[in-house]
Amino acid sequence: MSEELFKEMAQSIIDGDSDISTELAKKSIELNIHPLEAITKGFVVGVTYIGDQFGLGEAFLPELVMAGEAMKSAIAVLEPELLKLGEAREMMGKVVLATVEGDIHEIGKTLVGTMLSASGFEVVDLGVDQSADKIIGKALEINADIIGMSALLTTTMVRQREVIEELDKEGLRPRIKVMVGGAPITQDWVKKIKADGYSEDAIGAVKIAKELVGKE
Amino acid sequence: MQPKLSLLTDDLIERILDEAYQLLLKPGIKVQNEEARKLLADAGAQVDEETMVVHIPAQIAKAALQTVPKKFQLFDYDGNLAVEYGGDTVQFDPGSSGISVLDPDTLEQKTAESADLIRLLKVAEQLPQYDAQSTAVVCHDVPKEIHDLYRLYLVLLYSKKAIVTGAFSNKNIQHMIDMVAIMSGGADKLRSKPRAVFDVCPSPPLIWSNFGAGNLMALARAGMPAEIVSMPLAGAAAPVTLIGAVTQHAAECLAGITIHQLAKAGSPIVWGGAPAIFDMRKGGTPMGAVETAMIDSSYAQVGKSLGMPTHAYMGATDSKRLDMQAGLESGITAMIGALSGINMISGSGMLDFLLCHSAEKLVIDAEGVAMAQRMLQGMKIHTETLATGFYEGVNFKGGDFLKQRITMQLFQKEQNMPSAIIDRNSMRGWKEGGSLDTFDRAKVRVNKLLASYRRPELDPAQESQLHAFVLDLAKQAGIESLPILEDFQPA
Numbered sequence A: 001m002s003e004e005l006f007k008e009m010a011q012s013i014i015d016g017d018s019d020i021s022t023e024l025a026k027k028s029i030e031l032n033i034h035p036l037e038a039i040t041k042g043f044v045v046g047v048t049y050i051g052d053q054f055g056l057g058e059a060f061l062p063e064l065v066m067a068g069e070a071m072k073s074a075i076a077v078l079e080p081e082l083l084k085l086g087e088a089r090e091m092m093g094k095v096v097l098a099t100v101e102g103d104i105h106e107i108g109k110t111l112v113g114t115m116l117s118a119s120g121f122e123v124v125d126l127g128v129d130q131s132a133d134k135i136i137g138k139a140l141e142i143n144a145d146i147i148g149m150s151a152l153l154t155t156t157m158v159r160q161r162e163v164i165e166e167l168d169k170e171g172l173r174p175r176i177k178v179m180v181g182g183a184p185i186t187q188d189w190v191k192k193i194k195a196d197g198y199s200e201d202a203i204g205a206v207k208i209a210k211e212l213v214g215k216e
Numbered sequence B: 001m002q003p004k005l006s007l008l009t010d011d012l013i014e015r016i017l018d019e020a021y022q023l024l025l026k027p028g029i030k031v032q033n034e035e036a037r038k039l040l041a042d043a044g045a046q047v048d049e050e051t052m053v054v055h056i057p058a059q060i061a062k063a064a065l066q067t068v069p070k071k072f073q074l075f076d077y078d079g080n081l082a083v084e085y086g087g088d089t090v091q092f093d094p095g096s097s098g099i100s101v102l103d104p105d106t107l108e109q110k111t112a113e114s115a116d117l118i119r120l121l122k123v124a125e126q127l128p129q130y131d132a133q134s135t136a137v138v139c140h141d142v143p144k145e146i147h148d149l150y151r152l153y154l155v156l157l158y159s160k161k162a163i164v165t166g167a168f169s170n171k172n173i174q175h176m177i178d179m180v181a182i183m184s185g186g187a188d189k190l191r192s193k194p195r196a197v198f199d200v201c202p203s204p205p206l207i208w209s210n211f212g213a214g215n216l217m218a219l220a221r222a223g224m225p226a227e228i229v230s231m232p233l234a235g236a237a238a239p240v241t242l243i244g245a246v247t248q249h250a251a252e253c254l255a256g257i258t259i260h261q262l263a264k265a266g267s268p269i270v271w272g273g274a275p276a277i278f279d280m281r282k283g284g285t286p287m288g289a290v291e292t293a294m295i296d297s298s299y300a301q302v303g304k305s306l307g308m309p310t311h312a313y314m315g316a317t318d319s320k321r322l323d324m325q326a327g328l329e330s331g332i333t334a335m336i337g338a339l340s341g342i343n344m345i346s347g348s349g350m351l352d353f354l355l356c357h358s359a360e361k362l363v364i365d366a367e368g369v370a371m372a373q374r375m376l377q378g379m380k381i382h383t384e385t386l387a388t389g390f391y392e393g394v395n396f397k398g399g400d401f402l403k404q405r406i407t408m409q410l411f412q413k414e415q416n417m418p419s420a421i422i423d424r425n426s427m428r429g430w431k432e433g434g435s436l437d438t439f440d441r442a443k444v445r446v447n448k449l450l451a452s453y454r455r456p457e458l459d460p461a462q463e464s465q466l467h468a469f470v471l472d473l474a475k476q477a478g479i480e481s482l483p484i485l486e487d488f489q490p491a
Helices: A002-014 A018-030 A035-055 A061-084 A107-118 A132-141 A158-169 A187-192 A202-212 B010-025 B034-042 B058-067 B114-125 B144-158 B170-184 B187-192 B210-222 B242-263 B290-305 B324-339 B359-377 B405-414 B427-432 B438-452 B460-476
Strands: A093-099 A121-125 A146-150 A177-181 B029-031 B046-048 B053-055 B072-075 B081-085 B091-094 B100-102 B109-111 B132-134 B162-166 B196-200 B226-228 B311-313 B344-348
Touching: A002 A018, A002 A035, A002 A061, A018 A035, A018 A061, A035 A061, A035 A202, A061 A107, A093 A107, A093 A132, A093 A202, A107 A121, A107 A146, A107 A177, A107 A202, A132 A146, A132 A158, A146 A158, A146 A202, A158 A177, A177 A202, B010 B058, B010 B242, B010 B290, B029 B034, B029 B242, B034 B046, B034 B053, B034 B210, B034 B242, B058 B242, B072 B162, B091 B132, B100 B114, B100 B359, B114 B132, B114 B144, B114 B359, B114 B438, B144 B162, B144 B170, B144 B460, B170 B187, B170 B196, B170 B210, B170 B460, B196 B210, B210 B226, B210 B242, B226 B242, B242 B290, B290 B311, B290 B324, B324 B344, B324 B359, B344 B359, B359 B438
Parallel strands: A093 A121, A093 A146, A146 A177, B091 B344, B132 B162, B162 B196, B196 B226, B311 B344
Antiparallel strands: B029 B053, B046 B053, B072 B081, B100 B109
């Protein structure tokens, strides 16, 4: 019975259908299926599948984003149930995401946020045009494991270095790991500014984030 | 007759504009500049100060369109007419604001510095296919506070051509106008014969940032031509449909023109852009995609229906090398742009999503531009009869027509004469020439152009005034001297 339901759950994520994923999450509660089981045996299977398909070039960004949204909807139903049971989902880690100061581009960063959340990270997305102080302040406030910074402009990518230098100055690394991304970012730049991780795309970013928190 | 590509019917243009006007009202335009909001409010728009969203009634935008010049011109250093915006004129300039250059020897992208921009300027200066220079790459050997104006400084020292440029901050726009004015012999002379057009970008979707709107107003008041570079990303920062992206482009441009004309009615402004589809595999913004070119062609048609001068980013590639992808994407999009009658087509020389510039690509692209310009001349009628008059004395022999005087008189009018970039050798001749492929031939041509380049003779007083002006700004940005430049010693 629940095997069938788990399959439907995975499928709802693959289809990117938030209505159905929400409905199935509710149904699992009625059927007294443990919320953690619903997540790991059901919904996460769908996210992993879509991620793999994306990696193979068989799935595309809209499918990825919709899968992430469907996942979010399901988790929103199941998380309060977990809390009622006095349990919490074991999170992969906490991530603060931001586009650096002076830069207002956020398509890629938002995508990374969606995929990290769907993969079990707790993500605080500060949005665009964020100063080093704000980014580091939030990371300290939530005790983040990772700071992820995006920059699309060559004029603003230098800000990534400023944040890293500030973290070093405060002695906050390696406790807080830094991931960077954005169109002008190259492996050379990553090395130069001594960032901990970098990826070309959102699926790669999840892999890097897992490595950085030692869960891969 | 200039051949023309029309992707939209008149009915469709009307629908696009109707919906664009609707967008100005709902959801409205987010205007992050207080003064611009005030201008719009004073004109009768409804402003929500908290969200910065301005709801602009169509009649305000339509009134702005009434005062926009339908055409304007740019002039070179010597005061000769160089570029005509308006109507169906088609002109090309190299792409702008790259961050790296393709090293022709290592094939690596290297971070651009002064010498790299100068190399590009020297090549573009000698290619008649480029009607204007652009501030092609950002030079990383100066502080970022002067990145925008330092590019212009080099263009002003190494070129006499008209200039397509743009500022990276509100603070620097006035400095850059002043710099062009110095080399034009004063602000009044510059106003009567503008040499530069300044790109100004809205932020998709439907946002005019503090910086963008500020620049629009500054340019309007200075009477310097502004060029809107609206860049809807179809499927990410704009509707996924090409026609939806064209509609958003229209709304962003209409809002920009409204702010601009409210700041100073009658100032010149261009209906331009750098849109792209959003690549759903890599999340990139492919400039070489045919759909990107279709958005360009269509929005230009919409702009023309309003009598606006037009601009687009075409003739670039997303390839990392000067390979077949580079050739076909650059050539096809340049041709589409030309057939769309776009007044200024920027993008030649650029690779890798407009991040990387290449002098070798500039010389190859110049051949594509020449082909497009030939195409625009269309089928010509030089003679009274189309053919029958050619047959006197022709004895059914091949080669007879070569002997005709009229062949000698007309062949250069009929045929575009490519440079050695285009190979039309026999196999034997090609092998004897070293079996060079396009990229090899481009390297040879670039080296020839670099060898034949002479820095233009400019007024030494203007040069030293310009140098002092930029040096002062450089000092404020924290450096004591400017990079040493080839063939230029400041007084």
